Amino acid sequence: MTNVVVIVLDDLGFAQLGCFGSGIDTPAFDRLAAEGLRYRRFHVTALCSPTRAALLTGRNHHAVGMGFLADLPTTHPGYTGRIPAGTPTLPSLLRDTGWSTMAVGKWHLLPRGERTAAGPFDRWPLGLGFERYYGFLRGDANHWAPELVRDNGYVDAPARPEDGYHLTEDLADEAIAMVTAQQQAAPGKPFCLWFATGAMHAPHHVDRSWADRYAGAFDQGWDVWRDEVIERQRAAGVIPEGTEASERPPWVPAWDDLDDEERGLFARMMETYAGFLSHTDAQIGRLLDALEGLGVLDDTIVVAVSDNGASAEGGVVGTSNEHRFSHRLPETVPEMAALADDWGGHEGYPHYAWGWAWAGNAPFRLWKRYAWLGGTRVPFLVRWPAGMSAHGEVRDQFGHAVDVLPTILDACGVPIPDGLDGASLRPTFDAADAPAPRATQYFEMLGSRSIVHDGWKATTDHVSRGVVDEEEFGRRPRLRQGPLGAVPPRRRPAEVHDLADERRTCSPTSSPAGRPRPSAPGAALADSWPRIADLVPPEYPRRRQAPTLPAGGPYPARPCPWWSAAPPSPFSSTPRRRG
Numbered sequence: 001m002t003n004v005v006v007i008v009l010d011d012l013g014f015a016q017l018g019c020f021g022s023g024i025d026t027p028a029f030d031r032l033a034a035e036g037l038r039y040r041r042f043h044v045t046a047l048c049s050p051t052r053a054a055l056l057t058g059r060n061h062h063a064v065g066m067g068f069l070a071d072l073p074t075t076h077p078g079y080t081g082r083i084p085a086g087t088p089t090l091p092s093l094l095r096d097t098g099w100s101t102m103a104v105g106k107w108h109l110l111p112r113g114e115r116t117a118a119g120p121f122d123r124w125p126l127g128l129g130f131e132r133y134y135g136f137l138r139g140d141a142n143h144w145a146p147e148l149v150r151d152n153g154y155v156d157a158p159a160r161p162e163d164g165y166h167l168t169e170d171l172a173d174e175a176i177a178m179v180t181a182q183q184q185a186a187p188g189k190p191f192c193l194w195f196a197t198g199a200m201h202a203p204h205h206v207d208r209s210w211a212d213r214y215a216g217a218f219d220q221g222w223d224v225w226r227d228e229v230i231e232r233q234r235a236a237g238v239i240p241e242g243t244e245a246s247e248r249p250p251w252v253p254a255w256d257d258l259d260d261e262e263r264g265l266f267a268r269m270m271e272t273y274a275g276f277l278s279h280t281d282a283q284i285g286r287l288l289d290a291l292e293g294l295g296v297l298d299d300t301i302v303v304a305v306s307d308n309g310a311s312a313e314g315g316v317v318g319t320s321n322e323h324r325f326s327h328r329l330p331e332t333v334p335e336m337a338a339l340a341d342d343w344g345g346h347e348g349y350p351h352y353a354w355g356w357a358w359a360g361n362a363p364f365r366l367w368k369r370y371a372w373l374g375g376t377r378v379p380f381l382v383r384w385p386a387g388m389s390a391h392g393e394v395r396d397q398f399g400h401a402v403d404v405l406p407t408i409l410d411a412c413g414v415p416i417p418d419g420l421d422g423a424s425l426r427p428t429f430d431a432a433d434a435p436a437p438r439a440t441q442y443f444e445m446l447g448s449r450s451i452v453h454d455g456w457k458a459t460t461d462h463v464s465r466g467v468v469d470e471e472e473f474g475r476r477p478r479l480r481q482g483p484l485g486a487v488p489p490r491r492r493p494a495e496v497h498d499l500a501d502e503r504r505t506c507s508p509t510s511s512p513a514g515r516p517r518p519s520a521p522g523a524a525l526a527d528s529w530p531r532i533a534d535l536v537p538p539e540y541p542r543r544r545q546a547p548t549l550p551a552g553g554p555y556p557a558r559p560c561p562w563w564s565a566a567p568p569s570p571f572s573s574t575p576r577r578r579g
Contacts, residue, residue, distance in 0.1 A: 010201035013310030013360030028285035036383030046375035058405030092129030105196035143205035172283035210275030221255025245363035269352035310360035314351030371450035
């Protein structure tokens with residue numbers, strides 16, 4: 001029986017793990033890469049709630065009502081903020097086939113009016129298929145003093161900040177305890193653990209000792225650091241050798257143009273973020289070590305992913321309190337420099353300057369909330385020794401969040417429901433040249449839109465409101481020269497060249513080998529692909545209970561070694577006992 005662990009990090013950029021080129025110390029994630037696979041063309045939705053809904057359902061986020069954040073539901077189809085009743089989810093499908101299901105960490109799939117102690121609870125973790133839950137329901141949390149939930153009720157944190165409490169450590173403790181108790185009570189029964197950290201979302205909270213490990217490591221600034229990361233990415237095969245990196249956009253200041261006070265403050269912001277990431281990695285390491293100690297790690301498929309690219313919500317100069325951006329209250333560098341000595345400590349709620357988000361998504365454009373690759377392409381790791389022979393390799397197949405559910409079900413031998421938008425990536429585990437399971441995928445977030453089809457990608461230039469500094473884009477040089485950018489991802493993986501620009505002469509080599517360059521990329525889909533606003537979520541059937549063995553898993557087609565005789569009929573009212 002195959003166990004499942006899904007690790008979901010928050011606001012982590014494509015280039016921020018050590019195994020994806022950052023140089024930041026992340027040995028646990030590097031272990032997953034060395035003993036498993038890295039996917040360099042894996043995508044998400046550019047925002048947290050929509051990606052989590054896609055991961056859990058295998059359906060595009062609009063199809064399950066999560067076109068935007070769950071906190072802000074609307075009456076428009078696709079943007080209700082509510083996963084429809086009866087939608088099959090990863091935990092419900094596994095639970096009904098004999099798996100124990102546990103969720104720990106961030107949820108963020110509830111409209112704000114459904115987060116109270118009065119419920120309703122049908123979209124809380126236990127309502128969507130998990131049997132146990134510990135974590136927080138909102139989009140972010142104070143890592144020193146979070147608002148915590150256990151199962152269907154609010155609880156106090158087990159310790160206070162002054163006693164050394166930290167949320168990520170607490171979540172790791174709970175995840176280890178849940179799996180340990182489950183395996184002690186039912187040895188060999190398979191489990192599914194959803195482990196979603198609050199990191200790396202702001203606030204970037206971590207003990208100063210972790211940030212001090214990186215003292216001076218970012219003094220060279222985001223321009224130089226990004227160039228070094230890209231060289232490591234090329235050397236490791238994380239990006240193709242000939243990848244041309246996108247240039248620094250004009251709204252990200254050149255490091256050399258900053259004064260000493262700005263450089264010192266911005267470097268400390270990144271030291272804190274790097275320490276926060278290494279601390280998070282250490283908790284992932286504890287979890288992997290615990291699974292190994294229980295003797296279940298190699299029979300477990302471990303998937304690790306970020307919900308979107310690095311976040312620029314701190315704005316040009318960052319902030320000591322990330323919620324200031326939503327209240328349109330900017331800060332000055334001198335104000336924040338006075339707080340830099342305790343950046344990441346108990347008194348603040350900090351977010352770094354957006355130059356580090358741009359660098360953290362190297363070599364791509366932009367960041368979280370946009371359909372450009374900086375918002376949608378993220379690290380994706382899979383480790384499964386019992387089910388794959390390849391290790392330490394990089395895969396190039398296109399993948400998306402909706403592909404995770406069918407991939408896991410395929411690995412577990414559980415039937416994949418009809419009507420999913422995703423497809424299994426399992427054939428790519430042992431075959432580097434296996435075809436990608438799908439050729440078309442759309443993206444839409446806050447009006448920023450793109451589509452991938454048959455090796456081409458078209459992206460629009462839409463700037464949403466909500467982040468004051470981003471709103472200045474309209475008064476600065478445009479994101480691009482023109483409303484539509486079109487690129488063949490395999491040949492131009494960083495979206496550097498716009499092939500739809502009529503003012504530029506494109507050579508025959510601008511299109512993927514053997515494919516004509518369309519006069520308007522994606523035009524063939526224009527009449528057949530529905531407008532996002534017209535998408536109506538389908539009706540989902542009520543889940544059905546499946547007969548299972550006492551030790552978990554479906555009844556096998558032939559006798560199992562732990563049964564003294566043939567297994568009883570699944571329709572028998574008194575199943576035969578083991579032994």
